[in-house]
Amino acid sequence: MRLFILILVLSFLTQLFLPWWTIAPLCFGLAAGLGGSGGRAFGAGFMGIGLGWLLTAGWLNLRSAGLLSHRVAQLLPLGGNSWVLVLVTAVLGGLVGGVAALAGCWARQAVSPKLRAVS
Known part of the structure; x- marks a missing residue:
């Protein structure tokens, strides 16, 4: 739980100033220092980044009334959704x-x- 919260908060703060790919070294370093088992580390990284990106992308989609994301979704095989x-x-x-x-x-x-780490 501690790893999940650290990944969620630090990745959000990091991505305000640095490119998107900085999440990879951040998750690597945090899991190397704090991670328990492999499954727990994967779950914390997946949920921390996934939830952060879901909230951010959803908020941006709502703020722009979905104009840009609709156009991007038309380029991909997503039916414009x-x-x-x-x-x-x-x-x-x-x-x-x-x-x-x-x-x-x-x-x-x-x-x-x-x-x-003992799980």
């Missing part, structure tokens, strides 16, 4: 965060296997 684009955005961001957190957990376990 802007809310499906918001959901796809959240899932893709969640996958990036989850895989980065899983890699961080595995890297910690590879370097010092005795430091595996």
